[in-house]
Amino acid sequence: MSGGTRLDQKVALITGAGSGLGRESALLFAAEGAKVVVTDIVPARVDRVVDEVRAAGGVAVGAKADVREATEMVGAVTLAVDTYGRLDILMCSAGVPEEGFGTLAFEDISVEGFSSMLATNLTGVFLAARAAVPTMKRQRQGTILAVSSMAGFVAYPGFPCYAAAKHGVNGLVKGMSLSLGAYGIRVNALCPAHGMSINFAMPPDAEVLGLSYEQMQPWDTKSSSIPLKLDRPPTLRDNANAALFLVSDESAYMSGVCLPATDGGNLARTSIIFPGDLGGDAGVLPESLATKVKEG
Known part of the structure; x- marks a missing residue:
């Protein structure tokens, strides 16, 4: 595995390392010298990622683990400590989408669907962190990174409960940073907007594609609503690079931070849609609106 040392030893x-950002981060962290413990709810995906890391010259073990089960999170931490003697980094990347994936009216979202989504996306972060903290306290050192979302800042249409979960993750991260800082434990959240896995919208047994939503279609900056115009689409690696920074010593004095990775300028915008949103001159107002402005 070629040569980085940012996470050496x-x-x-x-x-959630069997696909998506979790998998991409496992591959990147291992390339940067980390010993990786791959966990996922789908055992076949765990085995595949462990094999991919090892094939590239990295070090990895893996286990099936469900973030909704406290005992399985304790078991995953035990595997890390028994295998490698310590635990420096916990990255909580497991996540599931809103029931109906944005197609349901709010009143049609079931209580069971809401509770199930929270169990993975919010309670799962709590259970994983709760399992890791005793080891990190003994070490007087550790880094916890929760994968949140841009939905932790603003809401996506059709995803009200998902937004609630991710706002909760951001709040949990801030609270943990205050509770755990005295032990040398840092806690941050990564909040992607773009460059996220197409597998998130697919069944758990689907082929792992390793591609973002934006990579699944021809890239055209003119039709993209992202204010930042680049000649390539955002990728999983863009988010994994931000994750790498947040778990490395380069961010040693960052804690309680919810980083809006890959927002591409979206958080800077107003809700009003201007012609420039699709690639023109953002300083040019529609003629009708400009007339109204002049008229006072």
């Missing part, structure tokens, strides 16, 4: 446990 660190031990990183990643939940």
Whole structure:
């Protein structure tokens, strides 16, 4: 595995590492010298990622683990410590979408669907962190990174409950940073907007594609609503690079931070849609609106 050392000899446990950003981060962290513990709810995906890391010259072990089960999170931490002697990094990447994936009216979202989504996306972060903290306290050192979302800042249409979960993750991260800082434990959240896995919208047994939503279609900056115009689409690696920074010593004095990775300028915008949103001159107002402005 070629040559980075930013995580040299660190031990990183990643939940939801069988696909998407979790998998991409496992591959990147291992390339940067980390010993990786791959966990996922789908055993076949765990085995595949462990094999991919090892094939590239990295170090990895893996286990099936469900973030909704406290005992399985304790078991994953035990695997890390028993195998490598310590745990330096916990990355909570497991996540599931809103029931109906944005197609349901709010009143048609079931209580069971809401509770199930929270169990993975919010309670799962709590259970994984709760399992890791005793080891990190003994070490007087550790880094916890929760994968949140841009939905932790603003809401996506059709995803009200998902937004609630991710706002909760951001709040949990801030609270943990205050509770755990005295032990040398840092806690941050990564909040992607773009460059996220197409597998998130697919069944758990689907082929792992390793591609973002934006990579699944021809890239055209003119039709993209992202204010930042680049000649390539955002990718999983863009988010994994931000995750790498947040778990490395380069961010040693960052804690309680919810980083809006890959927002591409979206958080800077107003809700009013201007012609420039699709690639023109953002300083040019529609003629009708400009007339109204002049008229006072």
